[in-house]
Every structure is written in structure tokens, then in C-alpha cells.
Amino acid sequence: MNHPSQGVLRAPVAYPEHALPAHVQKLARPAALVKARALAFLMFEKPDLAACQTFLSDFGMHTVESSAERLLMRGSGPAPCIYLARRGPKARFLGAAFTVAGEAELRVLEQQSGARRLQPSEIPGGGSGVELVDPAGNLLWLVTGQQALAPLPLRAPLLSQANCYGETRRVNSTIRPPLEPAAVAKLGHVVLQTIDFAGMADWYMRHLGLIPTDVQYLADGSPNLCFFRLDLGDTPADHHSIVLAGGIEEKYEHSAYEVVDLDALGHGQNVLRANGHRHMWGIGRHVLGSQLFDYWYDPDGMEFEHYTDGDVFTASHPTHYVPLELSGIWAWGDDVPASMGVKKDLGTVFKILRLLRQGRLTFARLKLLGQAMGAPRPWL
Numbered sequence: 001m002n003h004p005s006q007g008v009l010r011a012p013v014a015y016p017e018h019a020l021p022a023h024v025q026k027l028a029r030p031a032a033l034v035k036a037r038a039l040a041f042l043m044f045e046k047p048d049l050a051a052c053q054t055f056l057s058d059f060g061m062h063t064v065e066s067s068a069e070r071l072l073m074r075g076s077g078p079a080p081c082i083y084l085a086r087r088g089p090k091a092r093f094l095g096a097a098f099t100v101a102g103e104a105e106l107r108v109l110e111q112q113s114g115a116r117r118l119q120p121s122e123i124p125g126g127g128s129g130v131e132l133v134d135p136a137g138n139l140l141w142l143v144t145g146q147q148a149l150a151p152l153p154l155r156a157p158l159l160s161q162a163n164c165y166g167e168t169r170r171v172n173s174t175i176r177p178p179l180e181p182a183a184v185a186k187l188g189h190v191v192l193q194t195i196d197f198a199g200m201a202d203w204y205m206r207h208l209g210l211i212p213t214d215v216q217y218l219a220d221g222s223p224n225l226c227f228f229r230l231d232l233g234d235t236p237a238d239h240h241s242i243v244l245a246g247g248i249e250e251k252y253e254h255s256a257y258e259v260v261d262l263d264a265l266g267h268g269q270n271v272l273r274a275n276g277h278r279h280m281w282g283i284g285r286h287v288l289g290s291q292l293f294d295y296w297y298d299p300d301g302m303e304f305e306h307y308t309d310g311d312v313f314t315a316s317h318p319t320h321y322v323p324l325e326l327s328g329i330w331a332w333g334d335d336v337p338a339s340m341g342v343k344k345d346l347g348t349v350f351k352i353l354r355l356l357r358q359g360r361l362t363f364a365r366l367k368l369l370g371q372a373m374g375a376p377r378p379w380l
């Protein structure tokens, strides 16, 4: 039913690559130099490592190393580190590290891309690796041979005990999961905003062998955002390990960490609230990737996401194309916070003017980006 004050309910649309509307451009896929196997850890510079350690512990990570100069945190999985912070004057994202199969991949990157060889002591868990710098100035590390850690115990998922209408699985017992931080099992993905979407997408696909899972396009049909997954062949890979979003600045948007189930997400929210951390958005369900999500700010206002129940695809799943709209981010839950959109302040105006003057942004593209940020709800 359509009532003037209620808007129109709309189901999201998605087109497989072989059935693209005529005006939509395919995202060109370059040949890959190497294929990454996993998103290993993220690197940050932080002025107050102790404050980060407190937040991340309440967020469900565990400390591996804590010194005056460096903080390493792990999840419950075998990865020796999922978060690295170096002490420095500014709170900022430094870059991401992915694992590759072996030395052969590192040599390809040294020879073809001029990658710098890392010292084993620089790499959490040791092993070997190389460093690249992406076109926006972020570091990209490719590492191999890190020493895995023994996984930490995680409680069993509660879904097998859920009572659904018509399926009664729980009789004479209750659901009382422990009130504890949402144990982070693993690092899931990182999302970066960039001014040059096409250039960054090409660069990351070439250096990581990424597969575009879902490409989002502007009203003129040009791709402007992509959820990329790893090419693991027949092994299912997360819907996205890295997301690049075209915008008006080079910026870390958020990173996301997988927890066991929805009750972990909910109890984790209680723990973070009780300890005075700043909530951002959730609980809700995303459309692209399907995850149940809950977003938090770290002490420096950087965004961290808990998620569970995400999609996984093998390499054969076709790329899909979806119109880029702010309302396409989530299926249900509270309205997306204003901070996810473009800030309407003087600083943003100056940024836009500078990009226009430099020829890195056109008025036509600015208008298209503005259109994409409209329609604030999935049901309008």
C-alpha cells in the first residue's frame, strides 16, 4: 500500500554482470600479480595506545604485545595479530596487511612493483613480507610464514537452540549467554574512501587478485564503490575483505570484526555501553554482504564494526551491479547516522573546491555523488 506520508517500500535491485542495463559500465579487471589468501591485520598510528587497548579489550580482542611504542591485539582465531598500532602524534590509519602463499609472491612484487622487503621483526608473528604504498599513500603489506597462535576457546553458536515458529528446539531450558565482550574471532574487512576510485580499484585488484563481488554505480552508470573478495578458488571467501568507495577524500571509513552470533553482538553492545564507549550504529542488517552489524567509535572517533552472519562466495559466483544509494547500505535497523554521509561543513566545502580546482572532481560527478547520498531509508 502506498500512503503519501509513508513512502514506497522498495526491494533492492542487483544485476549479474551478464545482464547489465545498457548504461552501466563494467568495472575493468586487470590481470593479478599475486592472489592474497587472507586479510591479516590493520596498522594504525595512535597517540594513546593505552586508551586503544582498553577499547579493543572491551570490543573483544586480546593483547599480544603492549609496549610504550607498539600495541598488538589478536582475536580468538589463530592469527598472531589482527590490529597493530604504533605510537605517534596523530590518530590515523596506516594500511592493511594480507597473507600470500609464499616467497614466490613476494619476489614478484619486489620485481614488478618495487616492493620494499620488510624486516622479520617488523611483522607480528615473524615470517617474511614486503611493503607497497597504494596510490593514496596507504601502506599495503604482503606477508607469509607468520607463526600461528593456538586459537582461544569460543562459546558455541546459539542458533541450534533457537525456537522458531514451527521448529521447537529448546524445551525446559533457557537462552542465557554470558554477559561478556563480543569475542572477536577474526578481522573481516576494511573500508576506504578514495578520490580516485577507478585507479585505486585497479591497483588493489592487481596487487591482491581481488574479485569484485558487488559493484555500485552512479546514475550515469560509472562504478563508484566496490566490495572485493579474495580469490580462493572453490574455498568460500567472505563477501568482502576490502571495500573501496569513491568520494571527496582519502579516508579510513571502518574495519569489521567477526563475532560468533547475534547474541554475542547484543551482549557485546551491553559491555561496550557499560564501559562508556561511544556507540555509532546498530544493531541492523546490511544488504550487500548480509551481515548483522553493530558499529562503535574507538577513543579517537575511528569506526569499528562487529558483525556476524555474513555471505561467503566461491570464485565462480558472478559479479553483481547495484545502484549506489545511501539507503542500499542496510536492510533494517535504525537510520544510518549522518556521519556515514558527506559532512555539511565549511571544511567539506573547501575540500570540494580544492578538488574541483585541481581537476580531480567535476561538477557533474559531484552532482551524481550528491544524488547517491539521497533517499535516506531503504523503504523510501
Ligand SMILES: [Fe+2]
Pocket (backbone or CB within 6 Å): 189, 191, 254, 255, 256, 305
Ligand atoms: Fe563493514
